[in-house]
Amino acid sequence: MSAGTEARPTSAGTYAPRPGAAPLPRMIAAQAALETKMLLRNGEQLLLTVVIPTLLLVLFSTVDIVDTGSGKAVDFLAPGVLALAVMSTAFTGQAIATGFERRYGVLKRLGTSPLPRWGLMAAKTLSVLVTEVLQVVLLTVIAFSLGWSPQGNPLAVLLLLILGTAAFSGLGLLMAGTLKAEATLAAANLVFLLLLVGGGVIVPLDKFPDAAQSVLGLLPISALSDGLRDVLQHGAGMPWGDLGILAVWAVVGLGAAGKFFRWE
Numbered sequence: 001m002s003a004g005t006e007a008r009p010t011s012a013g014t015y016a017p018r019p020g021a022a023p024l025p026r027m028i029a030a031q032a033a034l035e036t037k038m039l040l041r042n043g044e045q046l047l048l049t050v051v052i053p054t055l056l057l058v059l060f061s062t063v064d065i066v067d068t069g070s071g072k073a074v075d076f077l078a079p080g081v082l083a084l085a086v087m088s089t090a091f092t093g094q095a096i097a098t099g100f101e102r103r104y105g106v107l108k109r110l111g112t113s114p115l116p117r118w119g120l121m122a123a124k125t126l127s128v129l130v131t132e133v134l135q136v137v138l139l140t141v142i143a144f145s146l147g148w149s150p151q152g153n154p155l156a157v158l159l160l161l162i163l164g165t166a167a168f169s170g171l172g173l174l175m176a177g178t179l180k181a182e183a184t185l186a187a188a189n190l191v192f193l194l195l196l197v198g199g200g201v202i203v204p205l206d207k208f209p210d211a212a213q214s215v216l217g218l219l220p221i222s223a224l225s226d227g228l229r230d231v232l233q234h235g236a237g238m239p240w241g242d243l244g245i246l247a248v249w250a251v252v253g254l255g256a257a258g259k260f261f262r263w264e
Contacts, residue, residue, distance in 0.1 A: 027115045028123045035127035039093065048088040048192070049135060054142060056202060057081045061146045066203055071233070078143040078150070079228035080201035085135040086161060087221055090128050090168035092192045098124070098176035099184035108264045117263070121173070128169060132161070152231035156238050160231070163246035164224040170253020171220070177261030195221040200229075220249040 022030075039045050060066055061074040068076035101107050111117050140148075176184050197203065198212075199221030205213050216222050227242030 022114075024115075024119060028119050028126070031115060031120060031123035032126035032130070035124055036130050039097065039127060039131055042097075045093045045097070048093050049085065049131060050138065053081045053085045053088065053135070053139060056084070057139060057142060058146070060202055061143075067207075069204065072147055072149070074143055074146045074148045075150075075233045076204070076229065077202065078139070078148050079232045080225040081139055081143075082136060082161075083164065083199075083221055083225035083228055084196060084201045085139060086132055086164045086224060087168050087195065088192065089131045089135065090165045091172040092188045093131075093172075094124065094128060094169060095172035095176045095188040096185050098173060099179065099181040099188075102176060102263065103181035105264065111263050125169060128165060132165060136161070150232040151235040153237065156231045156236075157228060159243060160224055160227045160239070160246065163243060163250055164220065167220045167224075167246050167249035167253055170250055170255070170257050173257040173261060174253055177257060177263075195219065200225045218245060220246055223249075 039049075057074070057077055060068075060077050061072075064073070066073075098107070107120075110120055115123075143150075172188070175187060179187065195201070198208070198216055199219055200216070201221065205216055205222060205226070208216060217226070223242040223245035227239040227246075230236040230239050230242070
C-alpha cells in the first residue's frame with residue numbers, strides 16, 4: 001500500500017477510510033445526476049424533450065395554421081406544449097431509455113448494486129423531474145417572448161404537472177418493463193404522435209366529433225393540457241375533474257408497472 005492510500009487508525013480498532021456503500025440518499029442523488037446527464041447528451045431525447053415542443057410553440061404561435069379560438073394563439077398553445085413536454089420526458093423518453101437499458105442488461109446489473117431497485121426508480125423519477133423543470137423554464141421564457149399572458153393559481157399548475165408526471169411515468173415504465181426494446185421504441189413514438197394530434201395539445205378537442213371528444217377527454221394528455229389551459233388561459237380555480245383523471249391514470253400506471261415490470 002502506497003503512502004498516499006495507507007489506512008491509518010483513528011482510534012483503537014477503527015480504520016479510515018471504511019469500505020462500504022455510500023448513504024442511500026447520496027447514491028440516489030448520484031444515480032439521478034448520471035441519468036440526467038445521459039438524457040441531456042442523447043440527441044434523440046433532446047429532439048423529443050426540447051426541439052419538438054419549442055418548434056411547435058413557435059410555429060403555431062406565429063403562423064395562423066390552426067384555429068385556436070379567440071385571443072392570442074400562444075395563450076392557447078403554451079399550456080398544451082407544457083403538457084407535451086411532460087409527456088415527452090416522463091413517458092416517451094423514459095420508456096425508450098429504460099427499455100434499452102433492460103435489453104442490454106443495465107437494469108439487471110444495477111439491480112445487484114448496493115442501490116436498491118426502488119432507489120433506482122426513485123433516481124429515474126428525480127431525473128425526469130429535473131429535466132421537466134428545465135423544459136418548463138425554457139418553454140415559459142419562449143412563450144413570454146411570444147406575448148404569453150398566463151394567469152391562475154400556481155398551486156393548481158404544480159399539482160397538474162406532478163400528477164401528469166406520475167401518470168406518464170407509470171405508463172412509460174409499464175411499457176418499458178413488459179415489451180421488447182424495439183417494440184417500446186416504435187410504440188412510444190407512435191403514442192407520442194397520436195396524442196400530439198388527438199390530445200388537445202395543438203388542435204382543440206372541440207374540433208373533433210362529439211363521440212370522439214368524450215373518449216379523448218379521458219386521456220392523460222387531454223386532462224393535463226385542458227387542466228393547464230383552464231388555469232393558465234382562463235384563470236379557473238382548481239381543476240378537480242382533470243386532476244381526478246390524472247390521479248386515476250397515475251395509480252393504474254404505477255401500480256401496473258410495479259406488478260408487471262420485468263428487470264431482464
